[in-house]
Amino acid sequence: MYEDLDPLMERYGIDALLTCGSAFDNPSVYWLTGFRSTDEIIYLKNRGDAPLVAASFLALERVVKESFITHTHDFTDVVLKILHENKKVNDNMDQIYGSLLRAQFSGKILGVPDEFPASLLVMLQKMGYTVKVVRDLVLEARARKSVKEIKTIKKAGDATTGAIMQVVEMVKNSTIGANKVLMHKGNPLTVGMIKLALEHFLLDRGAESSEDAIVAVGSKAFDWHYLGAQGDRFKGGAPVIMDVFPRLKLERYVADVTRTVVRGPVPRRVQKMFDAVAAAAEASVDALTDGTLIDKVNLACVNTLKQHGFDSRRLNPDAKDGMTHGLGHGIGLEVHELPSMYSREEPFLEGHVMAIEPGVYLKSVGGVRIENDYAVTKGRARRLTTGIDDILFV
Incomplete structure (x- = not known):
């Protein structure tokens, strides 16, 4: 149950839960958001707070209408800046995650599930964040x-x-x-x-x-x-x-x-x-x-x-x-x-x-x-x- 997330986050010793993906590729993303879409999104929940979804503005319009998420973070400007510099978005995910975490995360330890991409985990560590893999946290909440x-x-x-x-x-x-x-x-x-x-x-x-x-x-x-x-x-x-x-x-x-x-x-x-x-x-x-x-x-x-x-x-x-x-x-x-x-x-x-x-x-x-x-x-x-x-x- 969703009510189990905060107690589980405390038990696992994390200040926020971070994950990403689409509902069709990742059942936990669907469960966490209720957003049934192929759109790739980022999910962040600080312990004790309501969760938020980060995405470009087109996806966020659907998130607000179709999911139970009420808090959002728009990184469209960051994506446009990357594209304006003739760079690939996938090669500059540090800018997207950086904009999100600087604005929305003030804790010390980020928790990610074991399906979180290893490349992004390493990237977050290089950015100076302490990241802890919490393998079964979401699965336990879903149980x-x-x-x-x-x-x-x-x-x-x-x-x-x-x-x-x-x-x-x-x-x-x-x-x-x-x-x-x-x-x-x-x-x-x-x-x-x-x-x-x-x-x-x-x-x-x-x-x-x-x-x-x-x-x-x-x-x-x-x-x-x-x-x-x-x-x-x-x-x-x-x-x-x-x-x-x-x-x-x-x-x-x-x-x-x-x-x-x-x-x-x-x-x-x-x-x-x-x-x-x-x-x-x-x-x-x-x-x-x-x-x-x-x-x-x-x-x-x-x-x-x-x-x-x-x-x-x-x-x-x-x-x-x-x-x-x-x-x-x-x-x-x-x-x-x-x-x-x-x-x-x-x-x-x-x-x-x-x-x-x-x-x-x-x-x-x-x-x-x-x-x-x-x-x-x-x-x-x-x-x-x-x-x-x-x-x-x-």
Whole structure:
């Protein structure tokens, strides 16, 4: 949350936060300003003061109209002076930053995030400024979401679950043909067909599908990184993992939902995997409260899987099957952000939003994974990805 910035700046020991870039290249710039543009801007926030944006006057007109920033610094005159001297602006950034900092910064230590250009950091040091890299400061502030952000992520979740349900109908309406291949309108049902349908549905609802969306068929899903090849065919009785994480085109926030669908008779081993993963998902959410250690929730998940006969790398680092990935990840403007689900010491906090995704994987079968998005609100986990069953046998 924005309210966390000043306490974090004090904790990190900086007097001001400085960063730069565009909203489309740098999610933190968008989060800090609310300015959705390809324009390059400079952001400066002195501790305890309202932030400001520095840019040329054309960009500043849009900043004032389209962002929540109310304080600005116009460096148009500096740019014109550089150009008048037949010099390149990029070679004279010291003049631009110098004009900004002389006018707006009176502290001692500037903090910059780790994505801040190294050339600019060195330039600031040569100009005599003390610069400290505060790697996770903005990411930590972004970790706790506002009510508005949570509503926006739910909007992304609604688009995602709707897209998955549409393609599940395609699977449901298919027939099982020769060699158990699913046939849809006379053609083999393929990963390419499903991904195209997902993309079209999401675009109609103002979201764009990631190129890394996963549609993994049968035993190939044992490798949970496997995206799925366009020509991979769906087969009856084989679990298919669909992991979809689109971004809202306007608001820029993401959701992340995974379902495993099976068409036709469900093999006993696959049923056992589903039962274990569904129970682990329930145990995880039941344990998730404001102030609960993240690792306690992790253990609730893997201990439940163990009770159902499945291994995990949390309990056995050498595990070759079972749950071979983490419990999940924070989500927001990026599909992977804080809080980290690998933490052994950090707790969940009010405003955290995360994807919880227990899964088990067996080499001869593939995988089963269920993923939903949750927000910690009023002390408890509230599910944001609704309107879809966890178990999809069709």
